[in-house]
Amino acid sequence: MTTPLLAVDRDRIAAAARRVMARCEELARVTATPGAIERVYLSPEHARVNRLAAEWMREVGMTARQDAAGNQYGRIDGARGAETPALMLGSHLDTVPDAGRFDGIVGVLMALEVVRLLRSPDADARRVDLPFALEVMAFSDEEGTRFGKALLGSSAVAGTWDESWWTLTDADGTTLREAFLEFGLDPGRVGEAARRPDELVGYLEAHIEQGPELDERGESLAVVSSIASARRFQLVVEGEARHAGGTPYDRRRDALLGASEAALAVERICRAEHHIIGTVGQLETFPGAVNIVPGEVHMSLDLRGEFDDARDRVWDALARDLDASMGRRGLRWRAREIHRAPAVFCRPLLQDVVREGILATRAGDTREDTTAEPATLFSRAGHDAMAIGAVTGVGMLFLRNPDGISHHPDEAVSAGDVARGIRALAEAVLHLAHDPAHAQP
Incomplete structure (x- = not known):
């Protein structure tokens, strides 16, 4: 004692x-x-x-x-x-x-x-x-x-x-x-x-x-x-803004649906990796009208982990997942890293x-x-x-x-x-x- x-x-x-x-x-x-x-x-x-x-x-x-x-x-x-x-x-x-x-x-x-x-x-x-x-x-x-x-x-x-x-x-x-x-x-x-x-x-x-x-x-x-360790990103998902009533589903390139799929991927991939936490804390649609298919979405991503290599491995897996999901929806995406700390x-x-x-x-x-x-x-x-x-x-x-x-x-x-x-x-x-x-x- x-x-x-x-x-x-x-x-x-x-x-x-x-x-x-x-x-x-x-x-x-x-x-x-x-x-x-x-x-x-x-x-x-x-x-x-x-x-x-x-x-x-x-x-x-x-x-x-x-x-x-x-x-x-x-x-x-x-x-x-x-x-x-x-x-x-x-x-x-x-x-x-x-x-x-x-x-x-x-x-x-x-x-x-x-x-x-x-x-x-x-x-x-x-x-x-x-x-x-x-x-x-x-x-x-x-x-x-x-x-x-x-x-x-x-x-x-x-x-x-x-x-x-x-x-x-x-x-x-x-x-x-x-x-x-x-x-x-x-x-x-x-x-x-x-x-x-x-x-x-x-x-x-x-x-x-x-x-x-x-x-x-x-x-x-x-x-x-x-x-x-931490990394933070600003993500942009780009689709096409069109009339909400006049655009059938097979012609839509809905950036919000793509961003929503990305947010769910953050949860799914991070939960599968021990001691990695991912959070989408901000999400903003453009042009942001009730009767327009969202043409662009800005979203944040906060990744944290006990070890740098595991955190980076999760980001790489997430990027591959977004390449695939955005491709299926006819969307584009890009990311800008705004913070990194070991x-x-x-x-x-x-x-x-x-x-x-x-x-x-x-x-x-x-x-x-x-x-x-x-x-x-x-x-x-x-x-x-x-x-x-x-x-x-x-x-x-x-x-x-x-x-x-x-x-x-x-x-x-x-x-x-x-x-x-x-x-x-x-x-x-x-x-x-x-x-x-x-x-x-």
Whole structure:
């Protein structure tokens, strides 16, 4: 059984969890859409939550600042001063439209509570001063809601910003460059947000599981082994628009029927391949009139998998299937890839310390089997850790999400699981501090 390194009473942990839950509610009120939650990159709502996060960072003793990409972060130097490499903790504060309260947000707030615990005067006397600095990062654009490109904030931190992104536009035609300027950022300085590998010990992110596996297992927490690879496409199916009443079936080249067959093929082919998920989330017909056979359809495709080769194999199979089905219907199709991300595997050492953190939460708890290994899951959803993996090793902790629903107002997490998660994350930080290999790449 793992020996806990942090001796903090349950009441203090419970109070930390209640604070996280209350602040999730407070942030939910910062929204562009009354009656729903929506916060997008470089918006007034983004600025408001950054100000709140900065206030909470200073409250736990951190220096706080907004970086050149609009991310908000706080820092406490380590034992060796300002030049000490940092262990970064965090997640994101932006949302999808009509979002839940916890996706990303709970990870930022839990990280702040970990800092509070590790700086508290009643923390375990056995712990030593941390050999690394602690940083809490509130990333600004994990979802990609406004400009259609996810992970913009964390990509800037990872040093992988692409100059072609400046011409991305939102629904109102505002370019990313224009939005930077309106927010008070200098596009020419975005490179200043980038971190070097020697500046970081690693990155740990707590996040709700955006699926039902922990709930079905009856477990609170899990170690994340990897984050799914992803490819996204915009597909166009071309047929011929003709009069709905005057065109017999044998003369129709109905693009919507072809697109519908393609969507069903996505489900059929992905279900036959282990750990591959395909989703058609957008479909638009042209000219879009009730009395016209659809002549063109635009549709999206999101492919995710545990391994890149399996994901690519599914795309190849789907392309062959579409060649055949569109040919039978006299249709044409084409695809434009708009996003590709390789699978990111969590660093073994960081998986180990997260596992030790979870085990430490079971000490003295007679309700759980203290000898059972914590669940290890791969994440089918994307996270900021995917981008940060380009500059340092990453690890993740999942929290149970009842019913697994996310990107929806019914998204949930319990205060009890948040309390366990805070304790596990704090223990993980201390286990990393006690491990002589913590600074190894």
